[in-house]
Amino acid sequence: xxxxxxxxxxxxxxxxxxxxxxxxxxxxxxxxxxxxxxxxxxxxxxxxxxxxxxxxxxxxxxxxxxxxxxxxxxxxxxxxxxxxxxxxxxxxxxxxxxxxxxxxxxxxxxxxxxxxxxxxxxxxxxxxxxxxxxxxxxxxxxxxxxxxxxxxxxxxxxxxxxxxxxxxxxxxxxxxxxxxxxxxxxxxxxxxxxxxxxxxxxxxxxxxxxxxxxxxxxxxxxx
Amino acid sequence: xxxxxxxxxxxxxxxxxxxxxxxxxxxxxxxxxxxxxxxxxxxxxxxxxxxxxxxxxxxxxxxxxxxxxxxxxxxxxxxxxxxxxxxxxxxxxxxxxxxxxxxxxxxxxxxxxxxxxxxxxxxx
Amino acid sequence: xxxxxxxxxxxxxxxxxxxxxxxxxxxxxxxxxxxxxxxxxxxxxxxxxxxxxxxxxxxxxxxxxxxxxxxxxxxxxxxxxxxxxxxxxxxxxxxxxxxxxxxxxxxxxxxxxxxxxxxxxxxxxxxxxxxxxxxxxxxxxxxxxxxxxxxxxxxxxxxxxxxxxxxxxxxxxxxxxxxxxxxxxxxxxxxxxxxxxxxxxxxxxxxxxxxxxxxxxxxxxxxxxxxxxxxxxxxxxxxxxxxxxxxxxxxxxxxxxxxxxxxxxxxxxxxxxxxxxxxxxxxxxxxxxxxxxxxxxxxxxxxxxxxxxxxxxxxxxxxxxxxxxxxxxxxxxxxxxxxxxxxxxxxxxxxxx
Numbered sequence: 132x133x134x135x136x137x138x139x140x141x142x143x144x145x146x147x148x149x150x151x152x153x154x155x156x157x158x159x160x161x162x163x164x165x166x167x168x169x170x171x172x173x174x175x176x177x178x179x180x181x182x183x184x185x186x187x188x189x190x191x192x193x194x195x196x197x198x199x200x201x202x203x204x205x206x207x208x209x210x211x212x213x214x215x216x217x218x219x220x221x222x223x224x225x226x227x228x229x230x231x232x233x234x235x236x237x238x239x240x241x242x243x244x245x246x247x248x249x250x251x252x253x254x255x256x257x258x259x260x261x262x263x264x265x266x267x268x269x270x271x272x273x274x275x276x277x278x279x280x281x282x283x284x285x286x287x288x289x290x291x292x293x294x295x296x297x298x299x300x301x302x303x304x305x306x307x308x309x310x311x312x313x314x315x316x317x318x319x320x321x322x323x324x325x326x327x328x329x330x331x332x333x334x335x336x337x338x339x340x341x342x343x344x345x346x347x348x349x350x351x352x353x354x
Numbered sequence: 355x356x357x358x359x360x361x362x363x364x365x366x367x368x369x370x371x372x373x374x375x376x377x378x379x380x381x382x383x384x385x386x387x388x389x390x391x392x393x394x395x396x397x398x399x400x401x402x403x404x405x406x407x408x409x410x411x412x413x414x415x416x417x418x419x420x421x422x423x424x425x426x427x428x429x430x431x432x433x434x435x436x437x438x439x440x441x442x443x444x445x446x447x448x449x450x451x452x453x454x455x456x457x458x459x460x461x462x463x464x465x466x467x468x469x470x471x472x473x474x475x476x477x478x
Numbered sequence: 479x480x481x482x483x484x485x486x487x488x489x490x491x492x493x494x495x496x497x498x499x500x501x502x503x504x505x506x507x508x509x510x511x512x513x514x515x516x517x518x519x520x521x522x523x524x525x526x527x528x529x530x531x532x533x534x535x536x537x538x539x540x541x542x543x544x545x546x547x548x549x550x551x552x553x554x555x556x557x558x559x560x561x562x563x564x565x566x567x568x569x570x571x572x573x574x575x576x577x578x579x580x581x582x583x584x585x586x587x588x589x590x591x592x593x594x595x596x597x598x599x600x601x602x603x604x605x606x607x608x609x610x611x612x613x614x615x616x617x618x619x620x621x622x623x624x625x626x627x628x629x630x631x632x633x634x635x636x637x638x639x640x641x642x643x644x645x646x647x648x649x650x651x652x653x654x655x656x657x658x659x660x661x662x663x664x665x666x667x668x669x670x671x672x673x674x675x676x677x678x679x680x681x682x683x684x685x686x687x688x689x690x691x692x693x694x695x696x697x698x699x700x701x702x703x704x705x706x707x708x709x710x711x712x713x714x715x716x717x718x719x720x721x722x723x724x725x726x727x728x729x730x731x732x733x734x735x736x737x738x739x740x741x742x743x744x745x746x747x748x749x750x751x752x753x754x755x756x757x758x759x760x761x762x763x764x765x766x767x768x769x770x771x772x773x774x775x776x777x778x779x780x781x782x783x784x785x786x787x788x789x790x791x792x793x794x795x796x797x798x799x800x801x802x803x804x805x806x807x808x809x810x811x812x813x814x815x816x817x818x819x820x821x822x823x824x825x826x827x828x829x830x831x
Contacts, residue, residue, distance in 0.1 A: 277648075278601040285604025285648060354601060367502065368495040376489045376706055380713075396729055421730040423719045433717065435732060438486040 221293060228308050233271070233290045240271030244322050251323040264320075264327055266342045269294060272320050274301060277328065280315040280354050287311060294338045315354050379441045380423075383448060385430040388457040396425040399432060403444075406451040411443055420444055492821040493705050495698060498766070499815055508819060509762070509782075510755050511792050512807065513586050514571050517783040518758060519716050519748035520765065523693055523741040524774035528685055532747070535757075535764040539681045542658035542752035543667065544573060546675045549652050550583055551645035553591060556633045557669040563589050563626055567660045568667070569754065572653040577787040578619070581651055584789050587660075589626040593651075594619055594789035603649045605641050621789065656752045681751030688744045692721055692734040696777050698816040705820050707735035709808055712779055715746060758782060762809065769811055780809045791823055 141153045154162070210218065245251050248263050275288040287309055289301035299311045299318070313331035320327045330352045336344055385399070394402070400422050408416035420436040436444045448461045496503040520532070552558065553570070562568040567587030575582045582594040593603075600607065600620035608623045630637035645651060659666045670676075694703055694711060711734055714721055721734045765778050784791070784805040791805045810818040 278598075279604070280601060282600070282604045282606050285602070286643065367497075367500055370493045372491045372493070372705070374486055374488055375491060376486075378706075378710060379487070400729060419731070421732055423714070423730050423732055424717060433719065435730075439484045441487065442483050442485055 223292065223308065228302060229306050230290065230302055230304050233292060233302055236271040237273060237290050240269075241322060243268075244272075251325060253324065255325075257325070260325055261327065265346055268338055268342075269320070270338070274299065274318045274320050274329075276311060276316055277319045278317040278354065284311055284316060296337050297335050317354070376438055378435050379438050381434045381436065381441075381445065381448070383432055383434065384462045385432070385454075385459060386462050387430070387454060387459045392457075393427055394430065395427070396422055396432075399425060399430075402451070402454060403434075403448065406447040407443065410447045410450060415443055415447070418443055490823045491705060491709075494819045494821075495816065496819075497814075497816045505762075505809075505817065505819060506759060508792075508807065508821065509759050512755060512782065512784060512805070513569055513790070514584070514785050514788045515753040515755065515758060515782050516785050517748060517750040518753060518761065519746065519781050519783075520761075521712065521715060521779040521781075522745040522747070522768075522775060523691070523777070524743065525745045525772070526687065526743045528745060528747060529768055531764050532761075532768055535761045536683050536747055536749050538760075539749055539751065539753055539757050540658065540660070540663075541678050541680045542656060543664075543671065544677050544679060545655045545657060545670060546677075547652050548655045548670065548674050549645075549650060550593070551642055551650075552670060552673070553583070553585060554633075554638065554642050554645070555669055558667075559626060559633065561669060562659055562666045566666060568657065569659075569752070570655055570657040571752070571785060571788060573656045574654050575787060577789055581653070582787060582789045583651070583653055583655070585657075586790070591624050591626065592789050593622040595622065596620070599649055599651075603644045605644050658752055658754060660754050660756050679751060681749045681753060683747070683749045686718075686746045688715070688746060689742065691715070691741045691744045692738050693741050693744070694735045695737045695739060696810060696812075698810075698812045698814065698818060703735060705818075708810075709820060709822070711735055712781060712808060715744075716748070716781065753782075762811075765811055766815075769813060776813050778811045780811070782807055782809075792821075 138156075138159075141149070141151065146153060153159075215221065244264070244267060247267055248255065248260050251260065269291050270293070272291050273288065274291055276284045276286065279285050287301070287303065289303040289309065291299055291301050292308070293300040297313055299313060300308060301311060302308050313335050316331040318329040318331060320329065332352065332354070333346070333349075334341070385394070403420070404416050407418055411418075418436070418440045420434055420440065422432055423435050424433040426432075434444070451459065451461055453459060494504070496505070498505075520536075522529075522532075563585075568585060569587060570583070570585030572581075572583040577594060579596070581596065581599050584592045584594075586592070595603065597620065600622070603622065605622050605624075607620045624631050624637065624641060626632075628637070629635060631641075632638060657667060657670070664671055694708060696703060696708065710732075711721065713719075714732060719732065720730070721732055723730045723732055725731055725733075762780065765780060769775065769778050788805075805821075805823050807822065808820045810820075812818075
């Protein structure tokens with residue numbers, strides 16, 4: 132549309148129909164300017180000039196395709212057993228082998244078990260407690276060897292520090308780290324008056340795997 | 355199996371070791387009946403044991419000779435003597451004897467020894 | 479199948495012939511090493527009434543004590559060890575415990591304590607066991623043997639503490655215990671007697687007179703008469719079993735071994751209880767002097783029986799009851815100062831020394 136058309140005077144026969152009066156050229160320009168200024172938002176009116184003087188510099192963001200492929204293929208791999216042994220990840224240093232250091236762990240464990248069994252009261256059903264304990268984690272429990280085919284293990288008591296597939300590592304009150312094989316031994320765990328006996332022969336799984344394992348009900352268990 | 359080993363140190367001293375040479379074994383046993391007032395004579399008891407042998411081992415088993423050395427009618431306890439080769443047969447048939455004249459019974463505590471004096475003693 | 483049915487349980491008979499003149503005779507060693515004696519029976523042929531000295535010897539056996547419900551850890555009590563075990567000789571045996579079923583305890587005069595346990599009790603106790611000699615047959619008994627004269631078993635030693643903890647907390651065994659002390663009386667056993675319920679017992683003596691007894695002809699030569707038949711006959715006399723049967727008799731065909739004579743009278747005396755080897759030794763000396771003085775008798779027989787439920791046999795060797803478990807020995811004394819000694823054990827025993 133031609134700009135000239137916008138700025139023409141309204142024909143006289145239409146001005147009567149519309150009920151408007153056309154103004155003179157100078158007044159119309161002033162009115163248009165003022166109307167535009169009112170319509171535009173306030174803050175942009177201020178920064179208008181600043182925005183126009185700024186020049187945005189857009190950097191090139193896209194990476195090369197080779198690096199992207201590599202990242203998508205690489206997953207987080209753990210250490211293998213050789214590396215673990217070399218790095219001694221599970222080794223407890225002698226200065227850390229103190230009984231008092233593990234007492235807070237034991238208290239944590241007690242809390243965990245009490246929460247797991249929904250508050251261990253005297254009226255609790257032992258079957259229910261037992262089912263929960265079978266899937267529970269025992270790190271931090273105070274365990275005692277009650278029966279064993281090897282007589283020298285009987286009577287050893289301490290806090291369980293590490294549980295492996297075939298072995299318990301416990302720390303005794305004399306600050307000695309003892310390694311007790313699970314096979315052919317019976318362990319006792321005591322919480323709030325509930326004494327639970329663990330038959331080591333049936334317990335030879337890693338702690339993590341045990342939570343998913345189903346235990347069959349067997350008659351009598353002999354060492 | 356019989357093996358003799360001789361050690362002679364002086365003319366007067368002599369030592370002989372005999373292994374598995376005992377010809378007889380002795381069994382001390384005690385009959386327990388359901389009806390405690392029933393009494394048996396020695397002959398009846400021997401017939402009863404022979405019938406047990408016959409049940410388990412047949413005619414040949416029943417022909418196994420054993421002696422009823424001593425029998426107490428009041429307590430129904432008996433001392434038996436049998437050849438060592440027949441000990442297993444006799445002991446097993448005593449264990450499996452279950453009924454006497456229709457009532458349940460058992461022959462209790464057969465204790466086998468190789469000398470009779472050892473069989474009759476009890477602890478004080 | 480047939481071989482199994484005709485299997486003979488293993489028996490062992492050691493016959494020794496020697497003389498009291500021989501310096502190397504081991505009679506006193508044999509008598510002394512048979513620690514736990516239940517019954518002693520004496521057969522005197524051609525004798526109508528009990529000779530006074532022998533009667534006195536038989537009645538002179540010292541009394542023994544039965545302690546009820548004794549916790550076994552009390553046998554490790556320091557006072558008891560000092561007064562009884564290390565001074566004089568103490569003999570102790572658990573009473574009423576069957577050796578193939580229950581835990582059994584034996585305390586020997588050389589300071590050795592033997593515990594015979596089943597599998598469960600042993601696994602609870604936590605004390606190492608003695609190595610078994612009979613490894614061919616896996617028996618189900620576990621024997622724990624400790625010697626109080628070892629350095630580790632002195633009060634305060636490592637082994638002593640471990641056994642004490644084991645018997646106090648892990649496996650609190652309580653048994654009825656027969657105990658006797660030589661030479662002392664109640665004073666040596668005071669640490670135990672003062673704390674628990676006990677009763678004193680005298681060995682019981684019985685005498686039987688037999689008339690017209692068929693006896694085998696016995697000489698001191700081992701080959702003259704088969705020892706098995708002689709022992710059978712001796713046992714039959716002791717058990718009051720008649721040996722006068724014909725071979726066609728239905729009930730019993732037991733006869734006296736040939737060659738035989740008939741003794742017009744014989745005396746059978748026995749004493750039973752918890753008997754001391756020292757006193758048995760004294761009795762043997764009395765029998766010797768009686769035989770020297772007697773004109774009619776040419777031999778005298780003495781039989782000593784052990785306990786069925788004792789976990790040890792000669793010299794503390796292990797013992798178990800499977801088939802025929804009694805240990806006993808028979809001594810035949812002859813006029814010329816010679817003797818025949820027959821030592822018998824059952825299956826699974828070591829040969830007597």
